[in-house]
Amino acid sequence: MGRFQPPHAAHVGSVQHALKHAPRVLVLVGSANLARSVHNPWSAPERTGMFRSALRDGGADVRRVTFRPLPDDFDAERWAAAVREQAAAVFGPAAALALGGFEKDASSAYLRWFPGWSRLNVPQTPGLNATDLRRVLFGGQALPAGVPAAVQAFLSAFVSTPAFARLQAEWQAVTVARAALPPGLHLTEERWLWRAGERVALHTRLGPIGRGLWELPGCQLPPGEQPRAGAEAVFAHPARSLVAPAAAHVFLGVPPPAFGFHSVPLATALARPRRFFEDHHVILTRLLGLD
Template identity: 80%
Template sequence: MTGMDGAVYVGRFQPPHAAHVGSVLQALNRAPQVLVLMGSANLARSVHNPWSAPERMGMLRAALHASGAELRRVTFRPLRDHFDAERWAAAVRGQAAAVFGPAAALALVGFEKDVSSAYLRWFPGWSRLNVPQTAGLNATDLRRALFEGLPLPAGVPETVQDFLETFTRTPAFTRLQAEWQAVTAARAALPPGARLIEERWLHRTGQRVALHTRTGPIGAGLWELPGQVLPPGERPRPGAQAVFDHPARALVAPTAAHIYSGAPPPAFASRPVALTTALARPRRFFEDHHVILARLLGVG
């Protein structure tokens, strides 16, 4: 092993596959301890993030155990999505400092595959522990195969296959399969390269906030800030308090959320929910609406 104190591996692992397992094994060959951070831990189930952080930890832990990894040298922690690069990178550094200490010599595990790997450059002072990409293997294709009822590609550990097989018999899978079909249809109906705009209202009355419960197949049963996604090409009304436009925040297409203060127009149904309840249940919210709520209230 080198002189580093530890390695940090950040990912969504939706689901874990052979490349993830191989990356952890390579990190264990180079570092005495590996911290695995499960991203998107605060987001509701969706076709983009079907499994909770504990579920993903269990899948990856089982796959590592089956591969002979020394699990006593691997630490798993959940990591929230902030849809803000600086906040997210600070959270990663904070998690690492809590596990290894503030002065530890650390390496970041990863490979440059596309713009989503830009985070590898956000940690000056850390070294890079590059791992090779497994050609043709990615979690996006695995999710597509699962939701479309196709054979899983090669590279899914047997323990993960067992978990996924059990998951396909749950109500959660049935809902997500319907969401997959709806998201696919919604994307196909948009013009190529479409970028959408939505209008949302943040209305707080005392210790309550107005929320709407989604009823369609996309995000069914989840809370959202009342409002609407505008038809392609339509402009939002002026006076937005804030705009949230992270490219990964929306399921169907890149969407900029314009947030307005005050009561929503009568056309947008909502009901008051206790703020303490809403803030305590991030995974009950659609997309990044809990992040928006907490950010604008100054608590996130």
Template identity: 60%
Template sequence: MNSSGSGEGAVFVGRFQPPHHAHVSTVLAALDAAPHVLVLLGSANLARSIKNPFTARERHAMFAAALAERGADLHRVTFRPLPDRFDADLWAADVRSLAAEVFGPDARVALVGFEKDASTSYLRWFPGWTRLLTPEEPGLNATDIRAALFNRQPLPDGLPGPVRDFLLHFPQGRGFPRLVREWHAALQAKATAAPGPHREIRWLDVRGPDIYLHKRTQDIGQGLWELPGRPLGAGEGVPAGAAVFDHPSRSLVVPATAYVIRGLSPPEFTGELIPITHALLRPRRFFEDHHVILTRLLGQV
């Protein structure tokens, strides 16, 4: 649905990694209350990981097939990818922009499935929107589904048929062994992590039209680009003038604050020069939030 006039609809935001029955039931309930539902597939700009193993396209296909299985009118449902910004205001602006694109700039919009209560932050981020409450459906949890997948355990009962079919075939993909290694490495890293706070220093090393990037060799994020960097020691001071990135969801293993400084990285870091224009067009080649850091500091927000 695309409209330049006024309309009405509901917006359902989530990562849906993967979509399950509770997600499907939420959309069905929203369709009972609104003529059209916009489903925003979060984290669409992030690389495959144990937290976000499925692309926006894959989640769209699973979700749409699961809705069709339940008899939903897919002409009344629109899917759009939504990037992670690791900034609440920028993220909320993206949600409002996508809603205006689909429903029209003057539409009456209701937000569904974002929070468990209508908090003051919800009202601040989406002024003029209403809250569409749908019945909560206990049971399946996407985290538990992913755990079963990576541990090669039987999938939970009650998954939508198309989602179960996709998950049963997913391990045959060439990238699945890497995700399994990442899963076990992340469990080990969490179990052995020192008490926080966890801090790291990163370098934004721009050299003319290129940027110097390191390709990870560890099991966590193997093969992905990252800004060169290292952990900051417990007694080590924060570099002067560093940009701070401390969103609680930015790190895959334990919450960590990144202090990013502009300049040449120390010579002990190995890497490669990548054209900036090439790097900016490939967000899903980057580890964690490093593409977001890159775009923010280069003024590409």
């Protein structure tokens, strides 16, 4: 399981290593429900295509590799349950399963969330990090070694698209916003969820971060300001926000007049998770009991 943003030689090597020890390998391409952002620039089909081509170029038998998209619920238990369901659907409920990976950092804690599965330790490739590859790409620098040729070809074409131009502007804006915050600061948001019949109130972002995406009406509070009481729920997953850790206090009802919004058919909003900023589609579906 991974985001593979983008796939690189260490990811390819992990699957090649797994193919030496198992007849079939399942690759779950994570965050498949999230909009393009500097954290998740490429869709699940785009990442699958890059990954599959890189494996084929490396001599792997791609007929033995199954790719499946995996949404991000920003909830560890839900996410782990979805992984187990995917594995059972592909291999069968009684299959003997091994989870391949190596302990990179705290984000690798999920490797311990599947008791009963055996472990396949994958050799670590030093010096490769998808975060650094994104930084180089959006910074206009040459990609380093370790990016498979198929991935390089895709990225070379991608930099000429409008999507790349928007993401590069977002990268610069996120970098500036992070630099302006004191170290270790946790942000607070107030958001409103208002459903009127079969329509829901949404706001379209206009700034460079998340431009054009839908969000729940509301705002980020100034540092040190406390949210009002009465929130229906608080969403504070450490990976939910692009700029810095942020807790969203979500209220049910009509948003205050200061926050502009427009009415969107609920069916349209539910069907388009990748049109939403950060985790706002997850918040919408969870609070409406539709997840």
